[in-house]
Amino acid sequence: MRKKRERSWLVLLAAGLLPLILGILFTFIAAQRTEQRQLETTAEVVLNHAENLSDHAWDMVRQLEKYDPRACGYIGKDIQRIGSVTAYFRSVGLTKNNDVLCSSAYGQHPGTIEGMIRMPLPTPIPDRWIQSVAGTAGAPQRPAVLFFRQQPMGYGAFALVDGQYLLDFMHALGMPRAYQVSIQFNHGYRIETGHIAAENHLLFNSLVYRTTSARYPVTISIISPPSEALKAWRQVFLTFLPMAAILSLLFMALVSNWLKRRLSYHDELRRGIANNEFSVNYQPVYDISSVSCAGAEALLRWQRRDGEWVRPDVFIAAAEAESMIIPLTQHLLELIAADVKQWDVPPGFHLAINVAAEHLQHPCFVSDIRQFATTVAEKSLVIILELTERSLISEGQEVAEKLSLLRREGIEIAIDDFGTGNCSLSYLQTFELDYLKIDRGFINAIESVDGETPVLDAIINLSHKLALQVLGEGVETPMQLEYLKNHGVMFIQGYLYARPMSSEALAHWLTNEGRLPLVSGLSDDASAPL
Numbered sequence: 001m002r003k004k005r006e007r008s009w010l011v012l013l014a015a016g017l018l019p020l021i022l023g024i025l026f027t028f029i030a031a032q033r034t035e036q037r038q039l040e041t042t043a044e045v046v047l048n049h050a051e052n053l054s055d056h057a058w059d060m061v062r063q064l065e066k067y068d069p070r071a072c073g074y075i076g077k078d079i080q081r082i083g084s085v086t087a088y089f090r091s092v093g094l095t096k097n098n099d100v101l102c103s104s105a106y107g108q109h110p111g112t113i114e115g116m117i118r119m120p121l122p123t124p125i126p127d128r129w130i131q132s133v134a135g136t137a138g139a140p141q142r143p144a145v146l147f148f149r150q151q152p153m154g155y156g157a158f159a160l161v162d163g164q165y166l167l168d169f170m171h172a173l174g175m176p177r178a179y180q181v182s183i184q185f186n187h188g189y190r191i192e193t194g195h196i197a198a199e200n201h202l203l204f205n206s207l208v209y210r211t212t213s214a215r216y217p218v219t220i221s222i223i224s225p226p227s228e229a230l231k232a233w234r235q236v237f238l239t240f241l242p243m244a245a246i247l248s249l250l251f252m253a254l255v256s257n258w259l260k261r262r263l264s265y266h267d268e269l270r271r272g273i274a275n276n277e278f279s280v281n282y283q284p285v286y287d288i289s290s291v292s293c294a295g296a297e298a299l300l301r302w303q304r305r306d307g308e309w310v311r312p313d314v315f316i317a318a319a320e321a322e323s324m325i326i327p328l329t330q331h332l333l334e335l336i337a338a339d340v341k342q343w344d345v346p347p348g349f350h351l352a353i354n355v356a357a358e359h360l361q362h363p364c365f366v367s368d369i370r371q372f373a374t375t376v377a378e379k380s381l382v383i384i385l386e387l388t389e390r391s392l393i394s395e396g397q398e399v400a401e402k403l404s405l406l407r408r409e410g411i412e413i414a415i416d417d418f419g420t421g422n423c424s425l426s427y428l429q430t431f432e433l434d435y436l437k438i439d440r441g442f443i444n445a446i447e448s449v450d451g452e453t454p455v456l457d458a459i460i461n462l463s464h465k466l467a468l469q470v471l472g473e474g475v476e477t478p479m480q481l482e483y484l485k486n487h488g489v490m491f492i493q494g495y496l497y498a499r500p501m502s503s504e505a506l507a508h509w510l511t512n513e514g515r516l517p518l519v520s521g522l523s524d525d526a527s528a529p530l
């Protein structure tokens, strides 16, 4: 009991922690997603800006191409004006091959493109070229982006975008979230703002997002530090926390209620046994061949001290779940033994007892049954143990041996509610059986005396082939009786013959009606408690 209470505490604790753990998991995933979306949005904005800037640069190149590069002396002033009044550009100019003929920054001073961008031009010089560079001759520390186009005669124009515009824009976007933002044109110099320190975080890693333009050779990459994901997670988690706390309390209340009911059922069953709240009803079984009562099935009843009856399927299921079915069945055997003493029954009277799977598999099973058989031996009853299909599934070999042992001592075995379990039919050959009780669901399906009920017919045929006695359960109408009789079913049980009744009522019933043949029409013994 102490162990059980300790386990209950653990279950309660687990119920309280579950929403919290799930919340941590859920908010962790949500925070990662939010952070990833944020990175994507930032990258898209930077990419848009870079594309706009490139559009501007090519417009500028197009504008410059209208000038005759051979007339640099005349147009120099124009070029200077264009270069200085248009935003973004560090310098613009006209070229012939590698030579800069005139530029907004240097006028007509001789120079080369390679000298200006401080790196070699690709060979052959491409017709159209974009490249980010670390610095230029006039501003070696400040990155820039070159947009250059050359005509077939070797004449060309260039626009050099000042990288500071990009740096300022990227900084303004990335700084509030401590992002490292970089942009690279045509695999050239990486223009970068922000710095991610190499920090090791237990749960979060740095997130990286990279995107490229469909129109220009430009790549944006953004890295967010683990601390940002942690910040996002903290935010989501704090929003979720009140809900998690409410869910935790709710779960704990539900589980505690359930545990209380479980504990109380266990205690109540134990108390019920101690207070003699259980009794047994017996439902007579009719033997068609001898046209008289063949025996009875014992059915346990529970009336609480407050007078309330508990349904057998409810308390049997609870007893099975609460490991109380063995003490309860042992109590049932004691009650039956006391009842049987009051009966005046012929030798060979059948007494069927329901046995639960757990009891069957328990080491005390054989001795319990033997002890019961010894107690009622003077009545020379045929004890029939009713087992469900389910109880034969586990530990089959051991169970088969126990049943075979008891059969050698005169005890018979019946399969109850046949056809409702979902185990394989192979057990019909593995176990030594005597009776097969057809579930009342199949009997209910009989619609007329000559009608077809294929499953029921198959069950009956199978029983005959295996030389098993067949009993129809829940027979309520003369038509069902007729049908079963016509198909060779020799035992029937149901309201048509008799309802379950108390031990005293049975003793009385046996004297007055037990030897009478069953006449058609519903049994009117409705006064007996069910």
Ligand SMILES: Nc1nc2c(ncn2[C@@H]2O[C@@H]3COP(=O)(O)O[C@H]4[C@@H](O)[C@H](n5cnc6c(=O)[nH]c(N)nc65)O[C@@H]4COP(=O)(O)O[C@H]3[C@H]2O)c(=O)[nH]1
Binding pocket: 283, 298, 299, 300, 311, 312, 313, 316, 332, 354, 355, 356, 416, 417, 440, 473, 474, 475, 476, 493, 494, 495, 496, 500, 530
């Ligand atoms: N509609 C209808 N019902 C009929 C008719 N004839 C009999 N019955 C009911 O069908 C059930 C037959 O018992 P079961 O199949 O062993 O099914 C039993 C059995 O599985 C379990 N049970 C009852 N007593 C015990 C017991 O002492 N030990 C164990 N392990 N289980 C028991 O509880 C189940 C329900 O028992 P009960 O409520 O007593 O319900 C009984 C009985 O009252 C009929 O013509 N029509």
